[in-house]
Amino acid sequence: MKRDPPAAERQAQEEAAGEQETPLWIFGYGSLVWRPDFEFSARKVGFIRGYSRRFWQGDTFHRGNEKMPGRVVTLQEDYDACTWGVAYEVHGEQIAASLQYLNMREAVLGGYDTKLVKFHPQEKEADEPFLALVYIATPQNPTYLGPASEEDIAAQIIVSSGRSGHNIEYLLRLADFMRYFCPQVEDEHLFSIEEALVSILPCLCQAEDPLVEV
């Protein structure tokens, strides 16, 4: 089923295509942090304001199936919060290629929509904040699961896997990214789910070296 790109995506694509030298930035805060799987020219670690990252999106393709949906992250509006991740810069032909790929991976298969948000690079003295495209799964999408206790989320992750791999890998790689690349950030929701998961499966204690390269 071909899905027309959402308005924010079209706006970003038109603006970027209109001025070839203007890159498009795409902000990742879940699997895009460690598995972008599209060609990019540069990447920066940083954050967006006004959102909290939550394991409240169901996934029946990448990390789960119709009978046992996995849990992946989305963004919940939260005025005082910041969500850390990676912004990817795409130029010229990379723009259409990345948007076409992400439209299938995120929108068609994942239920995510697009929005333009202000990204704040970690090296703020070197860079001013800039606009980036972000994929958000809203409560209106058909596989949205919403809030649950960290213990229940961990238990669901433990028994879920899909076409892209096990849901445990999804959680641990994201926790790993935050631990090693954003050590100053306390992401209580993420790390309490990881803690609940490790208490159920002690063999999954923290890796010595980062699993994620940025």
Ligand SMILES: N[C@@H](CCC(=O)N[C@@H](CS)C(=O)NCC(=O)O)C(=O)O
């Ligand atoms: N949009 C968020 C979340 C992306 C995400 O995790 N999406 C799922 C779709 S349900 C995905 O791409 N999974 C691929 C994988 O799990 O490897 C991001 O920017 O990273």
